[in-house]
Amino acid sequence: MLRAVLFDVDFTLSRPGPELGPEAYRRVGEAHGLSLDPTRYEDARLAALDDLKRHPELAHDEEIWIAFTEDIVRGMGGDAETARACAVDMVRRWEVHDHFHLYEDALPVLADLRTRGLKLGLISNGQRDLVEFARHHELDVDVAVGSMSHGRTKPHASIFQAALLALDVAAQDAVMVGDSYADDIEGARALGMRAILIDRERLFPDEADRIEGLGELSAALGLS
The missing domain is CATH 3.40.50.1000 (HAD superfamily/HAD-like)
Incomplete structure (x- = not known):
């Protein structure tokens, strides 16, 4: 029943809306001194999904989401020291309901x-x-x-x-x-x-x- x-x-x-899309990555990247190419977003996202590693006990781990997003940033051309800081800012955007x-x-x-x-x-x-x-x-x-x-x-x-x-x-x-x-x-x-x-x-x-x-x-x- x-x-x-x-x-x-x-x-x-x-x-997700445009605030989490390719252009958003480009804008957030600029704030961290990165030049991210929006046309590379989809390929970078798919590659990051392939590399995504779950916690061995399926625990919720914010670091996994940050690492996933950092992979996207680097895949879009942001292979630099500030890639992680950019990724953290993008992860915070996923916490905004709007x-x-x-x-x-x-x-x-x-x-x-x-x-x-x-x-x-x-x-x-x-x-x-x-x-x-x-x-x-x-x-x-x-x-x-x-x-x-x-x-x-x-x-x-x-x-x-x-x-x-x-x-x-x-x-x-x-x-x-x-x-x-x-x-x-x-x-x-x-x-x-x-x-x-x-x-x-x-x-x-x-x-x-x-x-x-x-x-x-x-x-x-x-x-x-």
């Missing part, structure tokens, strides 16, 4: 699920206060568990369990919705939850339990 739906946040309900914008289908789908009597929650990795983020963006949810406050990152079982415990819902009665196969989908399924991949970029056409936008969620849950 479906009682709750849990959502990832970044690239599921919201996306630097994120909700997808147009985010609030309508939350409202729809709420009218059906379902409990709602957020689970997110990242360098932000997730409770304040939900309040700022008027996300009507019952619980928000962020890795910064929880201490562990997805796909660690405890971050999912913390949300389920707060909602007083068993794993088999909840669904996880997220864009990361490794973090959201595999993490939730390992606990016995159903997990639905939101695949806005159509990168996983062979995944059976997937949607391409939140507007498809109610049908995927068998509610419409």
Whole structure:
């Protein structure tokens, strides 16, 4: 019996705005004496993702985010002593709630699920206060568990369990919705939850339990 739906946040309900994009890197780089090339951002980001190393115990570690961002800075041409300071400034920008914008289908789908009597929650990795983020963006949810406050990152079982415990819902009665196969989908399924991949970029056409936008969620849950 479906009682709750849990959502990832970044690239599921919201996306980073221009304050966190290539031009922002260029401007912040200038403040640190760096000449960063915005056209190199995407390649630098993908290379940094390949180099990204999780904490061995999936502990939330700000240093991992700083190192990841520093890789991007250096990949954009900022291979200098001030690259780390520039990266720290960029990481701080990820803590500003106004630097994120909700997808147009985010609030309508939350409202729809709420009218059906379902409990709602957020689970997110990242360098932000997730409770304040939900309040700022008027996300009507019952619980928000962020890795910064929880201490562990997805796909660690405890971050999912913390949300389920707060909602007083068993794993088999909840669904996880997220864009990361490794973090959201595999993490939730390992606990016995159903997990639905939101695949806005159509990168996983062979995944059976997937949607391409939140507007498809109610049908995927068998509610419409």
